[in-house]
Each structure stands twice: as C-alpha cells, then as structure tokens.
Amino acid sequence: DAGVIQSPRHEVTEMGQEVTLRCKPISGHNSLFWYRQTMMRGLELLIYFNNNVPIDDSGMPEDRFSAKMPNASFSTLKIQPSEPRDSAVYFCASSLGQGAGYTFGSGTRLTVV
Amino acid sequence: GESVGLHLPTLSVQEGDNSIINCAYSNSASDYFIWYKQESGKGPQFIIDIRSNMDKRQGQRVTVLLNKTVKHLSLQIAATQPGDSAVYFCAENYNNAGNMLTFGGGTRLMVKP
Numbered sequence: 048d049a050g051v052i053q054s055p056r057h058e059v060t061e062m063g064q065e066v067t068l069r070c071k072p073i074s075g076h077n078s079l080f081w082y083r084q085t086m087m088r089g090l091e092l093l094i095y096f097n098n099n100v101p102i103d104d105s106g107m108p109e110d111r112f113s114a115k116m117p118n119a120s121f122s123t124l125k126i127q128p129s130e131p132r133d134s135a136v137y138f139c140a141s142s143l144g145q146g147a148g149y150t151f152g153s154g155t156r157l158t159v160v
Numbered sequence: 161g162e163s164v165g166l167h168l169p170t171l172s173v174q175e176g177d178n179s180i181i182n183c184a185y186s187n188s189a190s191d192y193f194i195w196y197k198q199e200s201g202k203g204p205q206f207i208i209d210i211r212s213n214m215d216k217r218q219g220q221r222v223t224v225l226l227n228k229t230v231k232h233l234s235l236q237i238a239a240t241q242p243g244d245s246a247v248y249f250c251a252e253n254y255n256n257a258g259n260m261l262t263f264g265g266g267t268r269l270m271v272k273p
Contacts, residue, residue, distance in 0.1 A: 051203075078259045090204075090249065090263045097259060138203050145259045146211075148194045149251075151203030 051152035053139050059158045065127040068155045071120055072141030080149060081114055081124050082138040090138075096122065097144075129159045168247060170268040179237040181267045183250030188231060190252040194261065195224060195235045199246045207235070207248075237269075245271045 052071040060066050072079050081093040094104040099116045107114070111130070116122040126133055136156050140149035173179045185193065191212040196204035210217045210224045210233075217224050223236040233250050247268050251261040 080260075089265050092260065095260060103260065140203075142259055146192050146253065147259075148206045148209055149204075149261060150206065151196075154203050 051139055051141050051150050053137075053152035053155050055155055056153065057156045057158075059160065060129055062130055062159055063128045064159075065125065066129045066133075066157060066159075068124040068137050068139075068157070070122045070124070070139030070152060072122070072139070073150055074120065076141035076143055076150070077119070078142040078144060079116060079122050080140045080142070081122070082140065082151075083135045084138060084154070085135045093124070126157075129157075131159045134158050168266050168268045170270060172270045172272060173240050175240060175242060175271055175273050177240055179235075179240045179244070179269060179271075181235045181237075181248050181269065183233040183235075183264050183267075185231050185233055185250065185252045185264070186262065187252060187254045188228075190254040192253040193224070193226060193233050194251045194253075195222075195233075196249045196251060196263075197244075197246045198249065198266070204249060240269075240271050242271050242273060245269055 054069045077098050079096045083091045083093055093106045094114045095102050096116045112126055114124045134157055136154045138151050138154045140151045142149045194209040195207045197207050198204040208219045208222050208224050210226050215226055221238045225234045237244055247266045249266045250264045253261050
C-alpha cells in the first residue's frame with residue numbers, strides 16, 4: 048500500500064485565489080482527518096469524516112474553508128478565497144476506526160502570498 | 161515578552177544514551193494512547209501505542225509506559241541514534257470521542273553525535 052497520498056506537495060498561490068488540496072486515504076480505512084500544522088498553533092484538527100460523512104468540522108476556521116469526501120478513496124480541502132494567514136502545512140490522515148492509530152500523508156505545504 | 165511561535169520543549173541527548181520523553185494527558189477517560197514521530201518535512205509517523213489496560217509496552221528500541229493514576233505517558237528510546245532526532249507527539253483517544261485523537265504539543269529530541 049502506498050500509504051496516504053496527498054497532492055500537491057507544495058502550493059504557492061496569491062491571496063484571493065482558490066486552493067484545493069487533495070487526499071487519497073489508505074484503502075479500507077473508514078475515517079479521514081484533515082489537520083493543519085503551524086509554528087504558532089501546532090497540529091490542529093480541521094475536520095473528520097467517518098464512512099465519507101463529516102462527523103466533526105468544529106476545527107474549520109471559517110466559511111472560507113470547506114471539505115468534501117465524495118467517496119471512500121478521495122477527499123478535498125478547499126480554501127476560497129485564500130489569505131496569507133492560511134499558510135501552513137496541511138496533513139491528511141486515515142484510520143481503520145476507533146482504537147486504531149492514524150496514518151498521515153506527507154502533507155501539502157501551502158504558501159499564500 | 162510574549163514568545164512568537166509555539167515553544168517546543170527540547171530534549172538533547174548524546175548518541176548512544178537512552179532518551180525519555182514525557183507527556184501529561186488530559187482526560188482520565190482516555191483508553192488508547194499513541195506516540196508519533198515527526199521528522200522535518202514529513203508527516204507524523206506511528207511509533208507505538210498502548211491501551212489503558214496495560215502499563216507498559218515494548219517495541220524495537222522503544223518502550224511506552226502509562227501511569228493512569230497521574231495521567232502520564234512516557235516514551236523511552238534505548239541507545240538513541242541520530243536518526244531519532246525529530247519532534248515526538250503523544251496522542252490520546254477517549255471512547256466518547258469516536259475516532260478522534262487529541263495530540264499533545266510535542267517535544268523536540270536532538271541527538272548529539
């Protein structure tokens with residue numbers, strides 16, 4: 048298994064542009080998580096899906112952020128419009144379920160200028 | 161004055177020595193704990209886990225100890241190597257949080273040759 052696959056690895060965009068981050072979880076994992084990591088705040092949970100259904104999105108900073116999971120093998124995190132303060136590393140992780148650890152992707156480093 | 165950025169506790173050890181990284185967790189109802197290692201430019205990687213019905217679990221060169229009385233978790237690394245240099249996170253899951261893990265702030269381990 049190739050693990051959790053995220054794309055792109057790096058994204059540089061101008062303020063106001065739409066950004067879409069992509070994630071392919073491990074086949075058979077039924078939970079998917081989006082995290083944001085910054086020096087200021089560390090690792091923050093943004094949203095969590097179970098069986099493709101959003102369970103907890105309380106960590107999504109504001110309406111500019113949205114996440115979808117149209118099927119068990121794909122999820123997107125969209126920021127529209129992007130702002131410089133959105134610059135961070137965004138991680139996707141997947142899991143078999145409660146009581147199982149997460150497997151993280153390699154992350155997408157987003158820079159908004 | 162206020163520090164800028166997340167201040168990570170740092171543990172500096174000599175190559176070959178044993179390392180002990182500590183973590184205080186927050187919820188007495190937590191029943192599953194994991195240690196993750198994050199190297200620069202990579203996503204967090206699973207190292208070892210332990211359930212609340214155990215006090216100790218050993219892996220290859222790593223041991224996790226759980227003290228539920230004082231809500232304390234530790235990671236011991238034997239014969240620390242330069243490749244162990246990373247940020248280490250503990251994470252806890254409590255059974256009323258579904259599949260959500262709560263991550264600690266992390267500890268930076270620096271191994272001196």
